[in-house]
Amino acid sequence: MLDILFQDEHIIAINKPHGLLVHRSSIAADTSTFALQLLRDQIGQPVYPAHRLDRKTGGILLFSLDKHTDKLLQTLFAEKKMDKHYLAILRGHCPEEGIIDYPLKKENGSMQNAVTHYKRLATAEIDLPQGKFATSRYTLVEANPETGRMHQLRRHFAHIFHPILGDRPHGCNKQNKLWKEQFEMDTMMLHASRLSFIHPHTSAQVDISAPIQSEFERVLKILDLTISL
Secondary structure, eight states: OOOEEEEOSSEEEEEEOTTOBSSOOTTOTTOOOBHHHHHHHHHTSOOEESSOOOTTOEEEEEEESSHHHHHHHHHHHHTTOOEEEEEEEEESOOOSEEEEEOOEEOTTSOEEOOEEEEEEEEEEEESOOBTTBSSEEEEEEEEEESSOOTTHHHHHHHHTTOOBTTOSSSSOHHHHHHHHHHHOOOSOOEEEEEEEEEOTTTOOEEEEEOOOOHHHHHHHHHTTOOOOO
């Protein structure tokens, strides 16, 4: 059963598990399980994804329950009227806060502007040797993407040389391999934690939060980190 975070007659939101695809895709022929079909079967009615989350990303995934609402929600995303917040664990100790304003290339080769705001929540250093270093450093951050480009957070944090732990192919392959060998951890540490917007039908403020999932929680315990927003 999917964890339902919010539901009314127009909208429903779930806490998507890491590794679950949103819908069928020609690039993912290795699975037959999708959030769209699971949710449809769970509530017994059609659902329409209002946005996308990477397969590897966990957290808030918003659906419409009718086609009219679907158009309204997609307009809110397109007009940057969705306040999106993510939690991520990065390699290294990043600055206390920052804005990553770095255009990203689309699959067709054209460039799109892309802006991410982030702030550091906590840092960790553990006895995990790699190369010439006797320890490994990490940062827990909250990220607020102003735009919604494909793999934006993954590519932006890699751009500032603090890639997301467990990310492939944008992350650090040596660290990812180390975590898989030492901790049997093969999950990307990116979680869509909060989503706020004005309801397109009622004009009420909607604030949705998603608790972190078990693997994210386990990594925080390994790093001796706690979430304090």
